[in-house]
Amino acid sequence: MNKETFIANLRSKLNTLDAKEVDDMMAEYSEYIDDKINDGATEEEAIEGFGNIDDLAYEIIDAYKVDKEETVQTPKKETSSQSNIAPKQSSSNVIDMLIEFIQKCFDYIGNFYHDYLSHLTTGEIIKLLIIFILAITLIRIPLALIQFFIIFIIDFVTLGTIQGLVEFIVGIIFNIVYLISIVVISISFYKGLRDKGDVDFSTLFKSPFKYFSGKKDENDQSTNDTIDMVNDTINTTVTTASKAIEDIIAKAKERTANKAEKGE
């Protein structure tokens, strides 16, 4: 191997690093080889001194990693010292933090989609949404009925301004209960997706159902049967609904495609 091929080989293995840095390094290696040849070695010997080219490339990249961390740290230090000198910048820091937070949220959503949803089809995602909306709506109905019943009683028992106040408080309490149930449903959805990765009423709700119905009933066949029955009904309804929606989407796509063709 001669000097040129050695340098070219090494350079090709360092293509992940900054080009300028690599240029700098290659100049130094070539200088070293020239010096060694001047000292009486052959070109071959001078290059052999470097040993295995892969090991060398690995060590260079390894050494480079350390200073990459350094360069990442230094600008941070600068910004912090700047903010010490000029407290006016604190508002921009808050904005920076906010932007960072929003970015993190988006990252999280992206990761969540990638981890749990990307393997699902559009139909399955629609199904998931329908189940979610259905669950949220269904849970509102008994709550609303109970609320209505309580207010009905309050109307009889209390009078005037107190009545309005009590109704107001009851309304707030029921809304809080509703919010909590939405959170619970969301968590059970999250857990169902994380554990099974399947869009199915039973997988999405079985674990919280079991949890709420008490661990002693775990072998209770009737609970499971009810869940399965509900699951079947909801599954068929939701599947038909999601299929219909999928059809609509497909047709819409066709239409736009047709329009585009006609336009051309």
Added chain:
Amino acid sequence: MNTQFKKGVLELVVMEVVSRHDIYGYELVKQVCEVVHVNEGTIYPLLKRMTNEEYFETYLKESSEGPSRKYYRITVKGLEQLIELKKEWLEFSYSVNQFFKEGIKDE
């Protein structure tokens, strides 16, 4: 020699060589290799890292024969680090040597 030994002591030897006088790559590698027999290729990444850590600084200097060379010079930060490392090394090697001497006495 054990490569783990070499790796640990190489940084110290390189710093010591540069601290004695400003030096260019080839000469440095030659001097270091007289003390620690390492692959010549491993010294350059180390030099790069230590320059980035601001232990060394570089400058170009015309040579009597051929093009200008890149010289390495130790910085104040580098000197401080060298003193610290040297101290550590002396203490460490002393205690290891003492430990071996005790073994010989016991036998």
